[in-house]
Each structure stands twice: as C-alpha cells, then as structure tokens.
Amino acid sequence: xxxxxxxxxxxxxxxxxxxxxxTYQTSGFNGLFWYQQHAGEAxxxxxxxxxxxxxxxxxxxxxxxxxxxxxxxxLKELQMKDSASYLCASYDSNYQLIWGAGTKLIIKP
Amino acid sequence: DAMVxxxxxxxxxxxxxxxxxxxxxxxxxxxxxxxxxKSSQAPKxxxxxxxxxxxxEADTPDNxxxxxxxxxxCFLDIRSPGLGDAAMYLCATSRDGPSASTDTQYFGPGTRLxxx
Numbered sequence: 001x002x003x004x005x006x007x008x009x010x011x012x013x014x015x016x017x018x019x020x021x022x023t024y025q026t027s028g029f030n031g032l033f034w035y036q037q038h039a040g041e042a043x044x045x046x047x048x049x050x051x052x053x054x055x056x057x058x059x060x061x062x063x064x065x066x067x068x069x070x071x072x073x074x075l076k077e078l079q080m081k082d083s084a085s086y087l088c089a090s091y092d093s094n095y096q097l098i099w100g101a102g103t104k105l106i107i108k109p
Numbered sequence: 110d111a112m113v114x115x116x117x118x119x120x121x122x123x124x125x126x127x128x129x130x131x132x133x134x135x136x137x138x139x140x141x142x143x144x145x146x147k148s149s150q151a152p153k154x155x156x157x158x159x160x161x162x163x164x165x166e167a168d169t170p171d172n173x174x175x176x177x178x179x180x181x182x183c184f185l186d187i188r189s190p191g192l193g194d195a196a197m198y199l200c201a202t203s204r205d206g207p208s209a210s211t212d213t214q215y216f217g218p219g220t221r222l223x224x225x
Contacts, residue, residue: 004151033213042199042216043152087151097214099151 002026004100006088011106012078020073020086020103028093034062034073035087037102043087046073075105083107112136113217115200121223122190130185130220132200140206141183142214143175144199152199158183159206187222195224 003025012018024032031050035043049055049064049071061074073086085102092098113134122128132141140159144152156165158177172194174186187194198221201214 008149035216040197040219040221042219045213045215048213089151097154099153101149101151104149 002092002098004088004090004098006086006100006103008101009104009106011108012075014078014080014107014109016078017074017076018078018105020075020088020105022071022073022088022100024069024071024088024090024098024100026090026092026098029066030091030093032062032064032071032091033089033097034060034071035089037085037087039084046086078107080107080109113200113202113215115198115217115220117220118218119221119223121225122187123225124192125189128187128190128222130187130198130200130222132183132185132217133181134200134202134217135181136202136204136215137180138202138204138215139180140203140212141177142199142201142203143173143183143185144201145194146197146199146219155185190222190224192224195222197221 006022033048034046036046037043047062049062054063059076064071085104087102088100089097115132142157143155146152155169156175172188177183197219199219200217203212203214205212
C-alpha cells in the first residue's frame with residue numbers, strides 16, 4: 001500500500017532549529033511537497049522537491065533522498081508563528097497526491 | 110490578489126438536511142479539488158475536476174456530489190449529512206492537473222461543517 005509517515009508531534013524552542021522527517025512509500029514517485037497548516041486554516045504551500053538534495057528558501061529548507069524514500073523539512077530561527085502542523089505529501093506514479101497526517105510543531109518561548 | 114475563496118467559513122446543518130459548500134478561484138486554474146479533513150488527519154481527496162471532466166475517488170460516498178458550472182466556481186453538495194461528515198472541507202486548485210509532475214495545489218481557507 002501507499003503510505004506517508006511523519007511524527008505526530010514535535011516541540012522546539014523559539015530561536016532554535018527543528019527538523020521534521022517524512023518517509024514515503026508510493027507506487028512510483030513524482031515529487032514531494034511540504035505544506036504548513038495553522039489550526040483551523042487551510043494548508044499553504046512551502047516547498048516541492050523532485051530531485052535529490054537540499055532546497056533552501058529563507059528560514060525553511062527541504063531535503064529529499066529518493067533512494068531512501070525520505071525527506072525532511074528544516075526550520076531555522078524558529079518563531080512563535082511557526083507553531084503549526086506540517087504536512088508531507090507525495091505524488092505517486094498516477095500523479096495522485098498521497099498525504100501524511102501532519103506533524104504538529106509546538107514552539108515554546 | 111489571485112486566490113481561492115470558500116464560503117461560508119463555518120456552516121452548521123442538521124442531520125439529514127442537504128447542504129452546499131462553495132468555492133471560487135481567480136487563478137484561472139484548470140483543476141479544482143475537494144478534500145475532507147478531520148482533526149489531526151491528512152486531507153482526504155473526495156473528487157476533482159479537470160476542466161469539465163469529473164473524477165470521483167473510488168471511496169467517496171454517494172452522499173457527496175459536486176458541480177462545476179464554469180472555470181471559476183465549484184460546489185460540494187452533501188445530500189444527507191451524517192454526524193460523521195462533520196469536518197473541514199478544503200477546496201484546492203492547480204494549474205495543469207495531475208499529469209504535470211510539478212503541479213502545486215493551492216488551497217482555500219476551508220469550510221468547517223458542523224452537523225447537529
């Protein structure tokens with residue numbers, strides 16, 4: 001079956017760095033997305049990776065290893081507004097978007 | 110600003126009373142999606158339209174229907190809401206559709222449905 005795994009919840013301190021991991025098992029692979037979702041709001045697009053390596057975008061970076069079926073989202077200089085759920089989603093060979101359940105990130109002062 | 114708009118943001122209905130949720134977009138995207146998301150769960154795709162082409166997910170209950178009268182608007186009709194249908198309903202759009210590997214989905218703010 002197709003599956004996306006990510007931790008349910010993580011806690012970090014304001015100003016610190018946190019890495020949210022995601023592993024995927026899909027029939028084929030056509031790219032991996034990270035979305036941010038604040039409580040009660042819609043997901044907003046953060047990043048897309050289809051090639052191996054690190055993509056940096058300001059305080060947020062996303063990494064992909066296709067051979068390992070693994071991605072992570074790295075958040076630097078954490079701010080209180082970064083408290084949200086972070087969803088990993090991957091396109092399978094049929095371009096169906098398979099979603100993880102999200103990682104709830106709690107930022108403490 | 111180009112955007113995806115959903116109305117209403119909060120909808121309360123009674124058990125069994127039909128309800129319609131609406132979504133509009135100013136992005137001129139070809140594809141519109143409806144997702145159901147329950148608390149702490151991944152969004153679950155109900156169906157999507159590629160232009161006028163309707164694509165239903167195999168496990169979407171018959172209770173859920175959709176209409177797309179034009180490029181800009183898409184509606185989700187729940188014919189007889191049950192208590193289990195209480196959820197956040199998310200509308201999303203994408204430019205090129207599932208065949209384009211880099212196609213990003215952009216979400217509206219969602220409609221939170223309560224069933225009494």
